[in-house]
Amino acid sequence: MKSVLIVDDAMFMRYTLRKILEKNGFMVVGEAENGLLGVQKYGELLPDIVTMDITMPELNGIGAVQLIKQINPRAKIVMISAMGQEQLVREAILAGASNFLVKPFSEERFIEVLNSI
Amino acid sequence: MDKSLSKEPMLEMFIFENLQLLEQLEQTILAHEKERCLENAVINEIFRIMHTIKGSAAMMMYDSISSLAHAIEDLFFYIREFHPDEMDYSKICDIVLDGIDFIKNEIGKLEEDQEADGDSSPFVENIEQYLLLIKEASANSNLINEAAARPAGLQKKFYISTSKSPPTENIKRYHALIYFTPGCEMENIRAFNLVHKLKDQADQIDYLPADIIENNDSVEFIRENGFAVIFTTHLQQEAINELFMKEAFIDSLDLRVMEDEEWEIEQLRARNQIILEEEPSVSNNEVREIGANLHSGSTRQSLISVNVDKLDRLMDMVGELVISETMVAFNPDLMTATKLENFHKATRQHRKIINEMQDLVMSIRMVPLSMTFRKMNRVVRDMSKKLKKNVEMVIIGEETEVDKNIIEHLSDPIMHLIRNAIDHGIESPEKRASLGKSPAARVYLEAKNEGGDVYIIIRDDGAGLNKDKILERARARGLMQKPDSNLSDGEIYSTILLPGFSTCEEISEFSGRGVGMDVVHKNIEEVGGAVLVDSTPGQGTTITMKIPLTLAIINGMRVKVGNSIYILPITSIKESFKAKPDNIIVDPDGNEMLMVRGECYPVLRLHQKFRIESALKEIAEGIIVIVQNDSGSICLLVDALLGEQQVVVKALPKFIGKIAGISACTLLADGRACLIIDVANLIILAKVK
Numbered sequence: 091m092k093s094v095l096i097v098d099d100a101m102f103m104r105y106t107l108r109k110i111l112e113k114n115g116f117m118v119v120g121e122a123e124n125g126l127l128g129v130q131k132y133g134e135l136l137p138d139i140v141t142m143d144i145t146m147p148e149l150n151g152i153g154a155v156q157l158i159k160q161i162n163p164r165a166k167i168v169m170i171s172a173m174g175q176e177q178l179v180r181e182a183i184l185a186g187a188s189n190f191l192v193k194p195f196s197e198e199r200f201i202e203v204l205n206s207i
Numbered sequence: 208m209d210k211s212l213s214k215e216p217m218l219e220m221f222i223f224e225n226l227q228l229l230e231q232l233e234q235t236i237l238a239h240e241k242e243r244c245l246e247n248a249v250i251n252e253i254f255r256i257m258h259t260i261k262g263s264a265a266m267m268m269y270d271s272i273s274s275l276a277h278a279i280e281d282l283f284f285y286i287r288e289f290h291p292d293e294m295d296y297s298k299i300c301d302i303v304l305d306g307i308d309f310i311k312n313e314i315g316k317l318e319e320d321q322e323a324d325g326d327s328s329p330f331v332e333n334i335e336q337y338l339l340l341i342k343e344a345s346a347n348s349n350l351i352n353e354a355a356a357r358p359a360g361l362q363k364k365f366y367i368s369t370s371k372s373p374p375t376e377n378i379k380r381y382h383a384l385i386y387f388t389p390g391c392e393m394e395n396i397r398a399f400n401l402v403h404k405l406k407d408q409a410d411q412i413d414y415l416p417a418d419i420i421e422n423n424d425s426v427e428f429i430r431e432n433g434f435a436v437i438f439t440t441h442l443q444q445e446a447i448n449e450l451f452m453k454e455a456f457i458d459s460l461d462l463r464v465m466e467d468e469e470w471e472i473e474q475l476r477a478r479n480q481i482i483l484e485e486e487p488s489v490s491n492n493e494v495r496e497i498g499a500n501l502h503s504g505s506t507r508q509s510l511i512s513v514n515v516d517k518l519d520r521l522m523d524m525v526g527e528l529v530i531s532e533t534m535v536a537f538n539p540d541l542m543t544a545t546k547l548e549n550f551h552k553a554t555r556q557h558r559k560i561i562n563e564m565q566d567l568v569m570s571i572r573m574v575p576l577s578m579t580f581r582k583m584n585r586v587v588r589d590m591s592k593k594l595k596k597n598v599e600m601v602i603i604g605e606e607t608e609v610d611k612n613i614i615e616h617l618s619d620p621i622m623h624l625i626r627n628a629i630d631h632g633i634e635s636p637e638k639r640a641s642l643g644k645s646p647a648a649r650v651y652l653e654a655k656n657e658g659g660d661v662y663i664i665i666r667d668d669g670a671g672l673n674k675d676k677i678l679e680r681a682r683a684r685g686l687m688q689k690p691d692s693n694l695s696d697g698e699i700y701s702t703i704l705l706p707g708f709s710t711c712e713e714i715s716e717f718s719g720r721g722v723g724m725d726v727v728h729k730n731i732e733e734v735g736g737a738v739l740v741d742s743t744p745g746q747g748t749t750i751t752m753k754i755p756l757t758l759a760i761i762n763g764m765r766v767k768v769g770n771s772i773y774i775l776p777i778t779s780i781k782e783s784f785k786a787k788p789d790n791i792i793v794d795p796d797g798n799e800m801l802m803v804r805g806e807c808y809p810v811l812r813l814h815q816k817f818r819i820e821s822a823l824k825e826i827a828e829g830i831i832v833i834v835q836n837d838s839g840s841i842c843l844l845v846d847a848l849l850g851e852q853q854v855v856v857k858a859l860p861k862f863i864g865k866i867a868g869i870s871a872c873t874l875l876a877d878g879r880a881c882l883i884i885d886v887a888n889l890i891i892l893a894k895v896k
Contacts, residue, residue, distance in 0.1 A: 099255070099259060100224060100259045100262060100263055101220060101223075101224045102217070102220045102221045102224050102225070102263040102266075103259075103262060103263060103266070105216070105217060105220045106217060106266060109217070145254075145255050145258045145259070146255075147255065170262075171393070172258065172261060172262050172265070173277075173392065173393075174277075174280075174281070174284075176393055176395065176396050176423055179393060179396045180396055180399055180420060183396070183399060183400050183403050184403070189400065189454075189455055190393070190396070190397075190400070192391070192392035192393050193262045193265050193266060194262075194265040194266045194268070195266075199391065199455075199456070202455045202456065203455040203456070205455075206453055206454055206455035207455075
């Protein structure tokens with residue numbers, strides 16, 4: 091069972107992603123509500139996959155990806171983005187994000203991405 | 208979102224979180240509106256909150272909310288990136304506040320299980336037009352235009368792919384045509400992601416369309432014609448095929464090896480592809496700094512949100528625990544036991560823990576008034592803007608805590624009183640100037656703890672109440688029976704709380720349809736509180752609401768009526784005594800009255816009221832309890848007083864419904880259920896009679 095860390099400042103999104111993940115046989119090992127906490131939790135939990143929001147307080151998703159990549163260059167991170175964030179997604183990929191999703195997305199899409207990385 | 212996921216908790220979460228965000232946003236805007244400039248931090252906050260709402264709403268398919276949030280996000284994105292000079296801050300605040308109102312309203316509909324069917328397009332249009340306007344205004348400056356083309360803070364670096372020597376045996380050139388899954392969005396960035404991954408494995412990467420990064424329109428091209436990549440690698444075709452197909456959202460892949468000839472021709476034509484590589488916006492130094500901070504100051508969350516129903520149940524259960532503890536400690540079976548020393552020691556410890564637990568549960572239900580108070584900022588702002596009055600609100604003691612269930616009853620009365628104060632109390636700026644008052648009027652909203660009560664005071668420095676006009680009106684409406692000379696100022700002012708009283712001639716948008724003040728009065732009385740009015744002509748009006756700290760536990764007096772026991776709330780008892788037969792008066796209709804120190808009170812025999820058999824024949828045989836509230840006092844006749852006790856108030860079960868004269872029930876120490884008397888209701892019934 092793959093372990094997942096959810097990093098998102100919106101409680102609603104964390105809840106929604108957790109529900110989808112748990113339903114599809116992933117194990118959510120942690121949640122973080124900003125980039126900094128996300129990095130911290132990553133270090134503690136070393137999950138197989140991280141889902142990462144982009145716009146967040148304290149430290150945004152891109153900064154968090156860079157830090158996580160310093161902890162583990164092979165970390166698998168999926169960005170959760172929204173329309174209009176093309177450039178930010180690009181930066182995230184350059185920083186080492188494995189893939190991304192664009193809100194709104196369906197359960198199938200989300201799982202497809204997670205299985206692909 | 209997928210139907211198979213249970214919607215209810217998701218919706219609840221959506222509503223809860225977004226309302227909180229909107230509330231936070233509203234406060235931020237109101238706090239900064241006066242400064243006539245928005246700091247970067249504020250702009251960022253607005254941007255972020257709108258972004259979050261947009262995302263959540265889109266996931267839930269609430270398109271009207273999500274498109275409005277998107278429009279506001281866009282506007283603030285522009286403001287954040289380009290800092291336009293020509294901005295009307297008041298207008299921007301209006302835009303955001305209107306947006307907040309719309310979304311709040313939609314969420315309100317969702318809360319009541321209705322469709323969020325509002326149309327946000329007029330708002331969106333309005334915002335887009337305004338964005339165009341500020342864009343045009345700043346387009347005059349070329350400098351800014353340039354900045355638009357190249358956002359500041361991005362250092363560009365050119366990366367020229369190395370032209371390798373002609374093909375050796377193992378190295379082949381491939382051509383791949385890729386179609387992405389329809390609807391996966393941002394195809395250009397997906398293409399970029401592919402190229403980025405390919406870089407580790409391949410050289411001389413060319414692709415069509417070439418402008419996937421710079422031009423978001425390339426999305427359309429990729430959707431229609433696919434994304435073509437040409438690259439050189441030593442990997443075998445199967446390995447490459449696997450590499451691509453492993454990626455998510457790849458609908459189809461057409462991969463083939465290019466012939467040498469084809470490759471050479473292509474090479475002749477090919478320029479060295481220049482790939483733009485940007486420094487990520489967070490520099491490495493910065494990242495390291497943040498990383499260092501991580502270990503020192505952790506920002507762990509120490510709050511969780513709990514469903515109120517659960518808290519209510521917890522409260523209930525602790526109440527029952529208190530009762531069952533007494534049932535154990537004073538169990539009749541223990542009477543026969545001889546040696547109970549250890550048992551009593553244990554029950555004392557037990558009781559101590561339960562008492563602490565009770566205190567703790569009570570404190571959990573306490574909520575500070577700050578949220579309710581801060582909401583009023585908006586009321587004051589909107590009204591003073593509309594009525595062109597300069598009003599400042601001063602909030603004092605917002606940290607005062609009140610039981611969660613009571614707070615819900617306070618918001619409306621406070622809002623109403625503040626509206627009244629601004630609409631009727633405070634004079635126009637011209638009049639204030641002519642009276643020598645400061646042009647900025649003040650409304651104070653204050654809360655404080657005193658004894659077991661919380662006082663909420665709303666004070667303005669306006670014109671004050673007009674005593675004569677109130678008297679005149681009260682008499683015209685038949686609300687005043689006593690002669691004028693017997694009336695205290697407080698009594699006169701308090702008549703504005705009576706139903707059907709309104710002194711303002713014309714009905715305004717904000718207040719004054721004659722239903723206002725009595726609703727305030729009713730709401731406050733419902734939670735066991737009282738409203739006091741005081742006023743000084745020319746200096747302002749003060750309205751004080753006295754509210755109990757909590758509804759859940761009251762001090763009660765156990766009274767015996769026939770063989771039944773009832774609880775009378777101690778706060779409503781004025782005195783109790785045995786009546787002398789001489790003081791009992793019976794009027795021609797057979798109504799019994801009691802003279803007490805020259806005043807006459809109606810007598811209500813509780814056993815008659817509740818149709819209970821009682822040995823009582825004469826009033827003088829029983830005990831008279833005088834109970835009072837703001838609307839008057841009456842005498843209740845009971846068989847006996849049994850003692851004082853703290854009781855846990857429990858709502859009457861639904862199947863019983865509402866009973867006149869009974870407000871709730873409770874459990875006695877012996878486990879018997881017992882009804883709590885609704886004094887206010889009895890007084891009204893007695894007066895009507």
